[in-house]
Amino acid sequence: xxxxxxxxxxxxxxxxxxxxxxxxxxxxxxxxxxxxxxxxxxxxxxxxxxxxxxxxxxxxxxxxxxxxxxxxxxxxxxxxxxxxxxxxxxxxxxxxxxxxxxxxxxxxxxxxxxxxxxxxxxxxxxxxxxxxxxxxxxxxxxxxxxxxxxxxxxxxxxxxxxxxxxxxxxxxxxxxxxxxxxxxxxxxxxxxxxxxxxxxxxxxxxxxxxxxxxxxxxxxxxxxxxxxxxxxxxxxxxxxxxxxxxxxxxxxxxxxxxxxxxxxxxxxxxxxxxxxxxxxxxxxxxxxxxxxxxxxxxx
Amino acid sequence: xxxxxxxxxxxxxxxxxxxxxxxxxxxxxxxxxxxxxxxxxxxxxxxxxxxxxxxxxxxxxxxxxxxxxxxxxxxxxxxxxxxxxxxxxxxxxxxxxxxxxxxxxxxxxxxxxxxxxxxxxxxxxxxxxxxxxxxxxxxxxxxxxxxxxxxxxxxxxxxxxxxxxxxxxxxxxxxxxxxxxxxxxxxxxxxxxxxxxxxxxxxxxxxxxxxxxxxxxxxxxxxxxxxxxxxxxxxxxxxxxxxxxxxxxxxxxxxxxxxxxxxxxxxxx
Numbered sequence: 001x002x003x004x005x006x007x008x009x010x011x012x013x014x015x016x017x018x019x020x021x022x023x024x025x026x027x028x029x030x031x032x033x034x035x036x037x038x039x040x041x042x043x044x045x046x047x048x049x050x051x052x053x054x055x056x057x058x059x060x061x062x063x064x065x066x067x068x069x070x071x072x073x074x075x076x077x078x079x080x081x082x083x084x085x086x087x088x089x090x091x092x093x094x095x096x097x098x099x100x101x102x103x104x105x106x107x108x109x110x111x112x113x114x115x116x117x118x119x120x121x122x123x124x125x126x127x128x129x130x131x132x133x134x135x136x137x138x139x140x141x142x143x144x145x146x147x148x149x150x151x152x153x154x155x156x157x158x159x160x161x162x163x164x165x166x167x168x169x170x171x172x173x174x175x176x177x178x179x180x181x182x183x184x185x186x187x188x189x190x191x192x193x194x195x196x197x198x199x200x201x202x203x204x205x206x207x208x209x210x211x212x213x214x215x216x217x218x219x220x221x222x223x224x225x226x227x228x229x230x231x232x233x234x235x236x237x238x239x240x241x242x243x244x245x246x247x248x249x250x251x252x253x254x255x256x257x258x259x260x261x262x263x264x265x266x267x268x269x270x271x272x273x274x275x276x277x278x279x280x281x282x283x284x285x286x287x288x289x290x291x292x293x294x295x296x297x298x299x
Numbered sequence: 300x301x302x303x304x305x306x307x308x309x310x311x312x313x314x315x316x317x318x319x320x321x322x323x324x325x326x327x328x329x330x331x332x333x334x335x336x337x338x339x340x341x342x343x344x345x346x347x348x349x350x351x352x353x354x355x356x357x358x359x360x361x362x363x364x365x366x367x368x369x370x371x372x373x374x375x376x377x378x379x380x381x382x383x384x385x386x387x388x389x390x391x392x393x394x395x396x397x398x399x400x401x402x403x404x405x406x407x408x409x410x411x412x413x414x415x416x417x418x419x420x421x422x423x424x425x426x427x428x429x430x431x432x433x434x435x436x437x438x439x440x441x442x443x444x445x446x447x448x449x450x451x452x453x454x455x456x457x458x459x460x461x462x463x464x465x466x467x468x469x470x471x472x473x474x475x476x477x478x479x480x481x482x483x484x485x486x487x488x489x490x491x492x493x494x495x496x497x498x499x500x501x502x503x504x505x506x507x508x509x510x511x512x513x514x515x516x517x518x519x520x521x522x523x524x525x526x527x528x529x530x531x532x533x534x535x536x537x538x539x540x541x542x543x544x545x546x547x548x549x550x551x552x553x554x555x556x557x558x559x560x561x562x563x564x565x566x567x568x
Contacts, residue, residue, distance in 0.1 A: 067526040068544065103523045129499075131482065131524050132461065133531060134444075140524050149523040 001291050003267035006274055008290050013164045013259065014278035015286035018047070019084050020159035020250055021114070022107030023074040024060065025096055030070040034059070036099035037072040040091045044076070045196050048215060052087040053077045053161060053248050055193030066105050067149075073107050075193045077161050077248045084156050085114030093120050097141065097148045104148075108155030117150035160286055163247035163255035166204070166222065166275040167266050168239045174270035175241040176200075182245055185265035191254040192247055204244045207279060219277075239272055252286055253298050260293045302332065302354040306364025306385075310349060312340035313388060317371035319346070321358035321379020321398055329355040358398075367407060373400050376417070389426070392419050395443070405449070414440040414462065420535075424449035427471070430464045431457035438479060440464070446535060453490065456483045459500070463528070467537050475502040478561065484528065486537065497554040497561035503528075505543055505566045514553035519567055521547055 001008040023040070027033035037056050044054035053076070060071035076091070078084045096104045097120060106113070117139040121128040129140040130152075137152040165182070169175030183199035186192065194200075209217035221232040222242045235242070245262055249255035263274050274290070281287055289297075302324050315338035324332055332355065333347030346352065358379030366372065367386040374393040386404035392411040400411075400419045408426035411419045412433055425447045431454055432439035439459040450468035460479040469487035477496040482503070489508040503525065526544050533539040548564040 066530075067523055068530060069526075129501075130480075131501075131528075132442075133463070133527055136527075138524055138527070140522075146520045147523060149527075 001294065003264065003274075003294075005269055006267035006271045008263065008267075008294060009273060009275040010289075010291055011276050012278055012281070012287040012289045013162070013276035014281060014284035015160050015162040015164075015252070015255060015288060016283070017285045018053075018077045018079060018159050018161035018248065019081050019156050020075055020077045020108075020248070021084050021088065021154050021156045022057065022250075023076065023088070023092065023096075023154065024065060024071050024105040024107040025074065026060075026065045026067050026069040026071040026103050026105070027099070028069060028101035030059065030072075032099060032101050033070050033072045036096045036102045037074050039095035039099065040074055041076075041195075042095075044091075045201070047077065047079060047161070051078065051083065053193070053195040054087075054091070055195045055248070057193055058190060067103060069103075075191075075248065075250070077159055077193075077195075081112060081114060081156055084154075085116070088114060088116045088154055089119045092116055092150065093123070097123070097143070097150070100145050102148065104150045106151045106154040108157055110155035110157045112156045113153040114156055115152065116154050117152040120148075120150055157250065159248065159250050160252050160255045161248040162284060163249065163259055163286075163288060164244055164277045165259055165262050165266070165290070166242060166244045166277055167271055168222075168235065168273040168275060169241050169243075170238060170270045170272060172241045174268070175243050178266040178268050178271045179243045179245060181268070182262035182266035185261040186245070186247065186258045189254060189258050189261070191250040192258045193249075194245060195248060196244075196246055199245055201244045201246055202242075204242070204277060207283075234275070236272075244277065252288070255286075256288055256293045256298045259288060259290070260298065263290065263294065300354060300357045301359045301361050302352070302357045303361045303363070304332075304346070304350040304352055306349060306362075306366060306369075307351050308349050309365060310339055310368050313368045313370050314339050314344075314349065315371055316346070316369050317374040317390075317393075319360065319362070319369075319372045319381075320374065320376040321360060321381065322376055324356075324360060325358045325379070326356060329353065331355075367405075370407075373398075376400075386423070392417070395419075408452070410447075411440065411443070411445050413438070414443045414445070416441075416443045418444050418446075420446040420448075422448050424468070425451040425466075427452040427454055428457060429455045429466075430459055430462070431455075432459075432477075440481070446532075446537070448537065450487065455485075456481065459483070465532055465537065475500065475561075478502070482528065484532065486539065494554055494561060494563050496557055497563075498557045499560040501562050501564060503548070503564045503566075507565055507568075508563075510551055510563060511554065513555040514551040514563060515555065517550040517552050519547050519549055521545070522550075522564060525564065 041054040057073040065071035121139040124141040204219040205216040220230040370388040377397040389407040396415040405423035430440040448467040453471035472490035480500040551563040
């Protein structure tokens, strides 16, 4: 299959079952809401090294947030519910509560939830105040600019992590431009994040290493500098740069959609091939065929 | 399917009608409803002596007429809905734990005392002791919400422990007296001695007020949580301006004669 001059590999992305939550951060200005969200999603590229994956989903106009202030929604993914709870308490406590004027609300309605405000309240040293509006319990924690308002519980749901596409280009400049076009197109969708720096990762990994202490190591099959020495190389002559885009989403459909729009946006002259990363189908619960999503199979 | 009770004979003395409740009527036929016994003063009477009944076996009740002498409607109800097209008597929704009561007219004293959950909305005015504890009881309402679009008289939320009471007009004296927790919002003016004995909880007013000397001024700020409450109330049709939602409030802490953990927030115009 080809899109213009770009070959689309007949392969699949292997994605995993994860758990996710959505955090809505509001603040006096968009700048402060974004500052908190940026801080909260730092060092959250890979669940292996960072214990969670997180990213900014979208900006929310003031008239759509719970308190009518400018907002930002963040998605955070972990391997289990307990992990989500721990990471949220850490990150909301250290990155959102610390940021001037912010408030923090659960952005998912779900049967499952984790306690966040109910843990952070102890920072109030006995001066915290609980409020219950209809079914929503909130905590008011006194801070130096007033109060930090946070939901007692945050909804969590099953989600999909590790959707991906790999762009194989003729040079760095072309491949970077294609990756930027792909991430821009993907970010128009709700329900997904691209957890790596500005959505793009260059250090794709394979499972295992010659060093016993490492769970993963560089994906030599896709390193152009190793094309002549790696017996597993997947690169043909003329491919001099490879970049990957990883997608985490609230469900498989939105991950498939993101991969679809990403491939369509990235398929430009100079992008020789678009592929996807997998582990032979032995590890992940989801196999997302590139050809199938381009044929419109999103469900 | 609804059950409609239309008053055809006004009682001479108050009628104790705590069995007018969705929980009770859900399984009753029209004839059985008409035969339900009520206390008319010190006499036994039946619902049919005072009401025309139509419909049966429903948790949605519609009551019509001047019910200002009908007491205890919806007491202990846990589900369903009661719509009262007129005024209602005392103890409406007493100790209710769920469901909804809507009153198009006024209500007498003791609206929803010691309510545990559910919702009461009154389009008109309310009497004394809205959402209060009964005399000698340690706590008033434990949850739910009471919305009064008009005025309320004295001791709104006496000893309330949780939940929300909103008064669209003015409230009388001793609003939030002996309050333990929860939220009272008065869009009009407060009477005197607001929050006397307040332990925890919030009393909010959109007008300035002379407070007891046992309340101390803390600061002027924009309480984020209050925005959520006011946005919610605005969505219910209460006259709350956008300026009030985003505005600044004086925070007064008290009551010093108690644990000093409560607050009175006054909108700073």
